[in-house]
Amino acid sequence: xxxxxxxxxxxxxxxxxxxxxxxxxxxxxxxxxxxxxxxxxxxxxxxxxxxxxxxxxxxxxxxxxxxxxxxxxxxxxxxxxxxxxxxxxxxxxxxxxxxxxxxxxxxxxxxxxxxxxxxxxxxxxxxxxxxxxxxxxxxxxxxxxxxxxxxxxxxxxxxxxxxxxxxxxxxxxxxxxxxxxxxxxxxxxxxxxxxxxxxxxxxxxxxxxxxxxxxxxxxxxxxxxxxxxxxxxxxxxxxxxxxxxxxxxxxxxxxxxxxxxxxxxxxxxxxxxxxxxxxxxxxxxxxxxxxxxxxxxxxxxxxxxxxxxxxxxxxxxxxxxxxxxxxxxxxxxxxxxxxxxxxxxxxxxxxxxxxxxxxxxxxxxxxxxxxxxxxxxxxxxxxxxxxxxxxxxxxxxxxxxxxxxxxxxxxxxxxxxxxxxxxxxxxxxxxxxxxxxxxxxxxxxxxxxxxxxxxxxxxxxxxxxxxxxxx
Amino acid sequence: xxxxxxxxxxxxxxxxxxxxxxxxxxxxxxxxxxxxxxxxxxxxxxxxxxxxxxxxxxxxxxxxxxxxxxxxxxxxxxxxxxxxxxxxxxxxxxxxxxxxxxxxxxxxxxxxxxxxxxxxxxxxxxxxxxxxxxxxxxxxxxxxxxxxxxxxxxxxxxxxxxxxxxxxxxxxxxxxxxxxxxxxxxxxxxxxxxxxxxxxxxxxxxxxxxxxxxxxxxxxxxxxxxxxxxxxxxxxxxxxxxxxxxxxxxxxxxxxxxxxxxxxxxxxxxxxxxxxxxxxxxxxxxxxxxxxxxxxxxxxxxxxxxxxxxxxxxxxxxxxxxxxxxxxxxxxxxxxxxxxxxxxxxxxxxx
Numbered sequence: 001x002x003x004x005x006x007x008x009x010x011x012x013x014x015x016x017x018x019x020x021x022x023x024x025x026x027x028x029x030x031x032x033x034x035x036x037x038x039x040x041x042x043x044x045x046x047x048x049x050x051x052x053x054x055x056x057x058x059x060x061x062x063x064x065x066x067x068x069x070x071x072x073x074x075x076x077x078x079x080x081x082x083x084x085x086x087x088x089x090x091x092x093x094x095x096x097x098x099x100x101x102x103x104x105x106x107x108x109x110x111x112x113x114x115x116x117x118x119x120x121x122x123x124x125x126x127x128x129x130x131x132x133x134x135x136x137x138x139x140x141x142x143x144x145x146x147x148x149x150x151x152x153x154x155x156x157x158x159x160x161x162x163x164x165x166x167x168x169x170x171x172x173x174x175x176x177x178x179x180x181x182x183x184x185x186x187x188x189x190x191x192x193x194x195x196x197x198x199x200x201x202x203x204x205x206x207x208x209x210x211x212x213x214x215x216x217x218x219x220x221x222x223x224x225x226x227x228x229x230x231x232x233x234x235x236x237x238x239x240x241x242x243x244x245x246x247x248x249x250x251x252x253x254x255x256x257x258x259x260x261x262x263x264x265x266x267x268x269x270x271x272x273x274x275x276x277x278x279x280x281x282x283x284x285x286x287x288x289x290x291x292x293x294x295x296x297x298x299x300x301x302x303x304x305x306x307x308x309x310x311x312x313x314x315x316x317x318x319x320x321x322x323x324x325x326x327x328x329x330x331x332x333x334x335x336x337x338x339x340x341x342x343x344x345x346x347x348x349x350x351x352x353x354x355x356x357x358x359x360x361x362x363x364x365x366x367x368x369x370x371x372x373x374x375x376x377x378x379x380x381x382x383x384x385x386x387x388x389x390x391x392x393x394x395x396x397x398x399x400x401x402x403x404x405x406x407x408x409x410x411x412x413x414x415x416x417x418x419x420x421x422x423x424x425x426x427x428x429x430x431x432x433x434x435x436x437x438x439x440x441x442x443x444x445x446x447x448x449x450x451x452x453x454x455x456x457x458x459x460x461x462x463x464x465x466x467x468x469x470x471x
Numbered sequence: 472x473x474x475x476x477x478x479x480x481x482x483x484x485x486x487x488x489x490x491x492x493x494x495x496x497x498x499x500x501x502x503x504x505x506x507x508x509x510x511x512x513x514x515x516x517x518x519x520x521x522x523x524x525x526x527x528x529x530x531x532x533x534x535x536x537x538x539x540x541x542x543x544x545x546x547x548x549x550x551x552x553x554x555x556x557x558x559x560x561x562x563x564x565x566x567x568x569x570x571x572x573x574x575x576x577x578x579x580x581x582x583x584x585x586x587x588x589x590x591x592x593x594x595x596x597x598x599x600x601x602x603x604x605x606x607x608x609x610x611x612x613x614x615x616x617x618x619x620x621x622x623x624x625x626x627x628x629x630x631x632x633x634x635x636x637x638x639x640x641x642x643x644x645x646x647x648x649x650x651x652x653x654x655x656x657x658x659x660x661x662x663x664x665x666x667x668x669x670x671x672x673x674x675x676x677x678x679x680x681x682x683x684x685x686x687x688x689x690x691x692x693x694x695x696x697x698x699x700x701x702x703x704x705x706x707x708x709x710x711x712x713x714x715x716x717x718x719x720x721x722x723x724x725x726x727x728x729x730x731x732x733x734x735x736x737x738x739x740x741x742x743x744x745x746x747x748x749x750x751x752x753x754x755x756x757x758x759x760x761x762x763x764x765x766x767x768x769x770x771x772x773x774x775x776x777x778x779x780x781x782x783x784x785x786x787x788x789x790x791x792x793x794x795x796x797x798x799x800x801x802x803x804x805x806x807x808x809x810x811x812x813x814x815x816x817x818x819x820x821x822x
Contacts, residue, residue, distance in 0.1 A: 011481055019488065040592060045624035047553060047593055048600070049560050053662035055693050116808070116815040118776040136819070160780075186656035187623060379481075386485035393492030400496040400503075407503045407510075414507055423500070 007369070007378035014366035015387060021355045022394040025231075028239025029401050035238050036408050039299055042183075046300075050083070050179065056186070058086035059178060059255070060159035064151035065091055065169040069098040072169050073107040078209025079167065080135060084178040088137040090155040091169070095124075095145025104140050108132040113139065121153040121266035129158070148251065149267035149274035156266060159258055166275075168252040172201060172211055172304040180301035181255050184294075191294045192260040192282060195249030196301035197233045199412075200226050204304060211304050214412045216421055221314065223425040224433050225307040227399050233299075234405040241297035245348035247283070247328075249295070251275030253303035260293075271331065273324015280328045283344040284335040299409060315440050322444035326357055360441035367435065392430045399426040520547045524554060531573035532558050540576055548582045549589075552597040555579060559604055571604070580605050584613065595620075596628045603632030611636050618648050627655060631663040642671030646679075650687060657693050664697055673698035677705050685716040692722035704729045711735040717744035724750035733758050740766055745775040752778055756785025764791045768800065771809035779808060783816035 061079055065072050072091070079089055093101045104110055110130035117126060124146035132138040141154050156164055163185060165178065174180075177196060184191045202217035217223050240246040251274065264281055267274040279295060286293040308314040329336075329352060335345040336353070370384045403422060406413070413422060523541060531537055543551055559570055574580070583601035586594045599617060602610045614636065617629035630648065633641040649660065649672070664672055676694060683691070688710075695703050703726055710723035711732060720739060724747065727736060736758060740751040752770045755763050770782035786797050794817065801813040 008481065015481065015485055015488075042623065045596060045628070047597075048556055051560075051662045051665075053658045053660075053665055055658040055661045055696065057658075114811070114814045114818050116776070116779070116811040131818075183656075186658055187654050383482050383485075386482040386489065389489030390485040390492070391489075393489035393496070397492040397496040397499070400499045404499050404503050404506075407506050411507070411510065414511065419503075 003376070004378045007373040007376070010366075010369050011373070011379060011383065011387060014362070014369070015390060017362050017366070018387075018391050018394060021359065022398055024351050024355060025235065025239075025398055026401070029235040029398070029405070030239075031242060032235040032238040032405055033408070035242055036299070036405065039409075043180075043300055046176075046180075050176075052085040054085060056085050056179075056182070057163050058088070058161040059084065059163045059165050059182065060155070060161040060258075061087060061089045061178075062152050062155035062159065062164050062166050063089060063091045063169050064094055064148050064155065065096065065100050066094045066145070066148070066151070067096045067098045067100060068169040069096070069100045069103050072100055073103055074209055075167075075169050075171065076104075076108065076138070078172055080138070081175065081209065082173060082178045083175050084182075086161075087165075087178065088139070088159075088161060089135075090158045091138070091140045092151040092155045093140060093142045094147070094151040095143065101140070101142055105130070108138060109134055110140055115139070115158065118157055120157050120262045123150050123154040123157065126154060147269055147274075149269040149271070152274070153266040153269070156258060156261055162258055163255055164258045164261060165255040166251060166253065167303070168305060170306060171198075171252045172206060172209065173253065174302045175210060177253070177301040177303060181253070181298050184296045184298060185255065185257065188294060190292045191257075191296055192286070193249055193254060193256045193279065193295045195237065195246070195254040195295075195297050196303055197237075197299055198229060198250050198252050198303050198305055199233075200229055200307045201304035202307050202309065206304075211302075216413060216418055217307065217309075219309050220425065220428060221311070221433075222307045222309055223421060224429045225314075227402070227422060227425050227429060229307075230402040230406055231399060233297075234402050234409065237297040238299055238405075240348055241295075243343040243347065244294050244296075245283075245343035246295050246297050247280050247344065247348050247352055248276045249279050249297075250303075252305050253301070268331065271324060271327040272320050273328050276324055277328040277331055280332040280335065280344075280349075284332045287335060287340050287342055287345060288338065290340060311436075314437075318437050318440045319444040319447070322357075322360070322441040323448050325352065326445065326448045329353055329357055357445075360438045360445060363435075363438045364442050395430050395434070396426055399429070516546065517550050520550050521554065524551065528554055528558050528570070528573065531569040532562060532567075534569045537569075537573055537576060540573075543577045543582075549586065549591070549594045549597060551577065552579065552583065552586070552594070552601050556597055556600050556604070560600075567604075574601070574605070580607065580610075584610070587613065587617070592622060592625060596624055599625065599628040599632045603628075603635040606636050608637060611640065615644050618644065623652075623654055623656070623659075626652060627659055627663055630660075634663065639671055642675055646672060646675040649691065650679075650683075653690065657690060661694060661697060664694065673702045677702050680706060680709055685714070685719055688714075689716070689718045689722055692719065692726070695723075695726040700728055704731070708732055708735070711739070717742070717747050720744075721746040721750045724754045727754045727758060730758050733763075737763065737766065740770060745773070745778055748773060748775065749777045749781050752781035752785050756781070756788035756790065759785070760790055761792075767791065768804075768809075771804070771812060772806045776812075779812040780816070783812045784819075786813070787816050 063079070076089065076091065091104065093104070109132055111133050113129050113131035115129040117129060124144040126141055126143045128142045130140040130142065139158060141158055143151070143154050152166060163182065165181070167173065181194055181196045184194050200217060200222060201211065202222045203215040204211045205213040216226060237246060237248070254275070260282060264278065264285055268277050271277045282295060308317055329349065335341050336349045338345045370387065373379045374381055374384055413419065527538060527540065555570065555574055559567060579601055583598040586598040589595050589598070599614060602614055611633065614629050614632045617625055620626045620629065630645050633644060649655070672694065676691060695706050698706070707723045707727050710719055712735065714720055714723065720742065724736065724739060736751050736754045739747050740755065742748055742751065748770065752767065755767055759767070767782045767786050771779055773779050773782065787794065791797065797813065798817060801810055801817065804810040804813065
C-alpha cells in the first residue's frame with residue numbers, strides 16, 4: 001500500500017469515527033426526547049402544593065469542604081432552607097488551609113460534640129466533631145486532609161439516615177431539589193442512586209442562597225461550557241438513564257442509599273474521579289452479583305455551580321475529568337463485555353471507552369495526520385477543509401439538538417439575545433475550544449498512562465454570584 | 472478505499488455530511504423558535520387570565536360574594552383549574568364554600584369531567600383533584616377508573632379524589648391497589664390517607680394481615696403510624712407473636728405503643744438480627760420502666776452502633792431516671808463504647 005493510500009485510508013477512518021461518535025449521541029438524543037415526555041407526566045403533580053406525610057425517609061446531606069471560606073457559610077444557609085421534612089447536614093472540613101472551620105464556628109455557633117463516631121468506611125483521622133448550637137441537625141467533622149472521596153466517606157460514617165445526598169460546598173440547590181431528586185428512591189426500592197441536573201451559576205442572580213434570576217455567563221469561555229453542560233445533562237445523562245446504563249452522577253449533586261454506598265466500600269480515595277468511579281463500581285458489583293438495582297437521572301432537580309472562567313483553571317478541571325474517566329473505567333474493566341454486564345457493560349462502557357476515553361487521541365491524531373498528509377502532498381487542503389466541515393456540521397447539529405431539549409424542558413433562555421449568544425457559543429466551540437480541550441485531555445491520557453500522580457490543583461472561584469452580583 | 476482510492480469521494484462525502492448537518496441544524500433552530508413562539512404566546516395568555524381571575528378566586532376564598540364573572544374560554548379552563556386547586560389546597564379550614572360556589576358558577580365540574588381524558592397529564596391531574604374537591608357521589612366510578620393509570624401522580628390523585636368523595640367506599644377500591652401498586656411511594660400514600668382519615672384502610676390492613684407475604688407487609692407497615700391505637704396494637708402484637716421475618720419484626724417494633732407488648736419487646740431485645748434489637752431498644756424507651764434499665768444498660772454494650780445509640784436514647788427518654796442519674800450511670804460503665812455512646816446521647820440532649 002502506498003503512503004498516499006495509507007494517508008487517505010486514515011482520513012476515511014477519521015471521518016467514520018467522527019460520524020459514529022455523533023450517531024451514538026444522536027441515538028441518546030432521540031431517547032432523551034422520549035424521556036422528556038415521560039418526565040412531564042411523572043412531575044405533573046409538581047404544580048400543586050406538596051403535602052408531606054412524615055414518612056419520607058430522612059436524608060443526610062454530605063458536604064465536603066476544602067478551602068471554602070468564601071462560599072461555605074452562604075451555601076449552608078441555603079441548604080438549611082431546603083424544603084424536605086427531615087434532613088441533617090454533615091460538613092467535612094478536609095484539612096482546609098484557610099479559615100473554613102473558623103467561618104463555620106463563628107457563623108453557626110459550632111460547639112465540640114462528643115460523637116460516638118462509627119467507622120463503617122476507613123478514612124484519614126478525624127480531629128474533632130462539632131455541632132451547631134442553633135441547628136442541631138448541622139454537624140461538622142474536622143479531619144486530616146485526605147481528598148474529596150475521603151471527606152465524603154467520613155461524612156457517610158457520621159450519617160444517621162438511610163439516604164445520603166452529596167452536595168458540593170460551593171453549589172446552590174433549588175428549594176425543592178431534595179424532594180425532587182429523592183422521588184425515584186421513594187417509588188422504587190431497587191433504585192440505589194439518582195443524579196440531578198447541574199447548571200452553571202455564572203451570570204445568574206443569587207439571593208438569600210437561591211438562584212433568583214437565570215442568565216447566561218458573561219464570558220465566552222463559560223458560555224461555551226454552558227453548551228457543554230446542556231449536552232452532557234440533557235442527553236448525555238437523560239439518554240442513558242432509561243437503559244439503566246448511567247455511568248456518571250455528578251459529585252456536585254447526587255443521592256445514594258447509604259447501605260449500597262457502604263456495602264460498595266464507599267468512595268475510592270485512590271482516584272481523582274471518585275463520583276464516576278463509584279457509579280461504575282455500583283453497576284459492576286450489582287451486575288456481577290446479579291442483584292436487582294437501578295441508577296437513574298432525574299432532570300428536574302437543579303443544582304447550580306460555578307464554571308471556570310480562566311483557561312488555567314479550566315485546563316486543570318478537564319485534566320482531572322479525563323483522568324477520572326480513565327481511572328473509573330480501568331478500575332471497573334471487569335464490567336466491559338461481561339456476560340452479566342447488561343446495558344452498562346455492553347453499551348455505555350464501550351461508548352465511554354471508544355468516544356470519551358480514546359476520543360482525544362483519535363481527534364488529535366486526525367488533525368495532526370491531516371496536516372502531515374497535506375504537507376506530504378498525500379491529500380489536498382480542500383479535503384481537510386471538507387473533513388473539518390463534516391466534524392463542525394455534526395457538532396453544531398448535536399449542540400443545537402441540546403438547545404431543542406432545553407426548549408422542551410427547562411426553557412431558561414428565551415430572550416432572543418440569549419438564543420443568539422448560545423448559537424454563537426456553539427459555533428465558537430468548534431473553532432479552537434474543542435481542539436484545546438482535546439489537547440488537554442490528551443495530556444491527561446499521557447499522565448495517566450505514565451502513572452503520574454494526580455493532583456486536585458486549585459479551583460479558583462470568584463463566587464461573585466453567591467453575593468447576589470452578576471458573575 | 473480499495474486499491475484505487477478516489478480522493479474526491481472523501482471530499483464529496485465529508486462535504487455532504489457537513490452540509491446536511493448544517494441544514495438540519497438550521498431546521499432545528501427554526502423548530503425551536505416556533506416552539507418558543509407558541510409557548511410564549513400561551514404564557515402571555517395565562518398571564519392575562521391570571522390578572523383577571525386571581526383576585527376573583529382569592530375573594531371567593533375569603534368568602535366575599537362573587538362578582539359578575541367574565542366568560543371562561545375553553546383555552547383557559549385548565550388554567551382556571553390550576554389556579555382554583557392551588558388556592559383550594561393552600562387553604563385550611565372552612566372558607567372553601569366560597570371557592571366551591573365560584574367553581575360551580577363557571578361549571579368547573581363539567582370542565583373537569585371533560586378534561587379527564589386530556590393528553591396533558593397536568594390537565595388530567597387537575598381534573599381529578601377538582602372532582603375530589605366537589606365530592607359528587609355520581610363521579611365516584613368515573614374517577615375510580617384512573618386508579619390503574621400507569622402514571623403515579625394520576626393514580627394517587629384518583630385515590631385521593633375517591634377518598635374525598637366517599638371515604639368508606641374508597642377504602643374498598645383503594646386497598647387492593649395499595650397491594651398492587653408497588654410504585655406508589657408509601658410517603659405519598661400516607662399523605663393521601665392522612666388527609667382523608669385512614670380508619671377504613673386500617674381496618675382493611677388488620678383484616679388482611681394473616682394473608683400478606685413478608686415483603687408486602689414490610690411495604691405497608693408504615694401505614695400503622697396512621698392507625699388508632701387499638702388497631703395498631705392488633706397489627707403489632709400479631710406480628711410480634713407470629714412473624715419470623717426480621718424486617719417485619721423491626722417494622723412492627725417501630726410502631727409498638729401499648730405496654731401490653733413489653734414482654735415481646737424484652738424477648739426481641741436479644742434477637743440475633745441487629746435491626747430488631749435496635750427497634751427493641753427504642754421501644755423499651757417508650758414502653759419500659761425502671762425494671763428494664765438493666766436490659767438497656769446491657770444493650771449499650773451491643774456490638775452494633777445503632778443498638779447502642781437507640782439504647783442510650785431510650786435511657787434518656789425519662790422513664791429510667793433523670794439526666795443526672797443517667798450521667799452517673801455513664802461514669803460507672805467500664806465498656807468504653809457504651810460510655811462514649813451515653814456521652815453522645817447526653818450531649819444530644821436526649822430524645
